[in-house]
Amino acid sequence: MTAANTTVAEDKFFEDVQPGAQLVTREFGPLTVIDTVRWAGLQENTQQLHYDRDWVREHAGLRTFIASGAYRQALLMRMLTDWSGPRGRLRKLGIRHTYSTFEGDTMRFTARATKKSGDPEEPWIVCELEGANQEGRQILTGRCTLVLPSRS
Amino acid sequence: MSQSAETIITDELRRCIGQRGPVRSLEILSASDVRRYVDATGDANPLWLDDGFARSAGYQGRLLPPILVGWTPFSLKEPEEGKGATLDVRRQLPVPAAYTNVRNAGSETEWLKPVHLGEPLSCQSQIVDITARKGKMGVGIYVTQLEEVRNGEGELMFTRRHTVALFPEPAVRE
Numbered sequence: 001m002t003a004a005n006t007t008v009a010e011d012k013f014f015e016d017v018q019p020g021a022q023l024v025t026r027e028f029g030p031l032t033v034i035d036t037v038r039w040a041g042l043q044e045n046t047q048q049l050h051y052d053r054d055w056v057r058e059h060a061g062l063r064t065f066i067a068s069g070a071y072r073q074a075l076l077m078r079m080l081t082d083w084s085g086p087r088g089r090l091r092k093l094g095i096r097h098t099y100s101t102f103e104g105d106t107m108r109f110t111a112r113a114t115k116k117s118g119d120p121e122e123p124w125i126v127c128e129l130e131g132a133n134q135e136g137r138q139i140l141t142g143r144c145t146l147v148l149p150s151r152s
Numbered sequence: 153m154s155q156s157a158e159t160i161i162t163d164e165l166r167r168c169i170g171q172r173g174p175v176r177s178l179e180i181l182s183a184s185d186v187r188r189y190v191d192a193t194g195d196a197n198p199l200w201l202d203d204g205f206a207r208s209a210g211y212q213g214r215l216l217p218p219i220l221v222g223w224t225p226f227s228l229k230e231p232e233e234g235k236g237a238t239l240d241v242r243r244q245l246p247v248p249a250a251y252t253n254v255r256n257a258g259s260e261t262e263w264l265k266p267v268h269l270g271e272p273l274s275c276q277s278q279i280v281d282i283t284a285r286k287g288k289m290g291v292g293i294y295v296t297q298l299e300e301v302r303n304g305e306g307e308l309m310f311t312r313r314h315t316v317a318l319f320p321e322p323a324v325r326e
Contacts, residue, residue, distance in 0.1 A: 038192040042185075044225035047254075059321055060253065069256025071192075074219045078195040081218065086199055086209035089266065090218050096258040 014123035
């Protein structure tokens with residue numbers, strides 16, 4: 001599901017973003033064991049919670065394995081850095097994980113602008129972030145600050 | 153074992169708030185680490201892969217993807233048994249032995265400057281909060297750690313407040 005299909009957007013300019021605008025939505029998944037094992041390899045995290053169905057049922061009381069929080073955060077950040085373009089920059093990110101992503105679940109992330117700097121010399125915007133699964137259940141909430149290039 | 157949110161934070165555990173780990177040099181990440189990141193996430197942004205593209209966007213060369221800044225593989229956080237002590241200050245906390253079920257509860261991260269591939273970085277961690285509360289999975293211990301990452305010149309490049317929730321195995325409930 002995570003083949004290298006990134007399309008980096010062109011530059012987004014500070015002046016073109018208005019508070020209240022929904023900026024980007026992206027869906028990832030469904031989550032497979034290949035996704036979680038690749039991530040576990042990168043992170044060198046051998047916690048069975050993220051790939052071993054039998055272990056998870058016996059020891060964690062869950063129906064199947066779950067994605068790591070860092071993996072979900074990486075996908076969310078990918079959405080933001082793709083959207084903001086080559087001269088945009090992710091400056092701050094706050095995430096609260098509210099529900100797990102299980103094998104077979106999708107992750108749909110959205111970013112909505114809520115605030116922007118009044119000074120084009122400091123061209124930042126603040127976005128509210130939300131993640132939901134295929135049933136519309138919230139899996140995370142967050143907020144980020146992006147610095148965008150200015151036309152001025 | 154029956155623990156309550158009021159009793160599980162012992163004085164010994166509370167005294168760990170403020171404790172700092174040593175300043176550690178982080179492994180310098182390579183292009184192959186970035187390739188494995190791209191394989192895992194599909195994030196083939198040319199800013200991470202193409203020096204020429206990154207220079208055209210105003211950088212000195214390709215950047216580290218933001219999630220890899222301050223990255224410490226688990227093998228360095230938690231060496232295998234008998235292969236040395238953990239360097240992670242959170243893993244040294246005197247929590248009850250049954251609290252092995254670790255969940256990522258959230259984080260607040262700030263990237264102060266872009267970090268380029270190959271740039272040497274160091275990191276220091278501090279325990280900044282330990283709380284407890286009861287939820288569906290039992291009484292959880294919530295540990296918040298502040299990580300500060302600096303470059304070779306000592307400039308602060310990245311900070312992260314990261315909270316993990318520790319629960320007793322096997323008390324997890326969907």
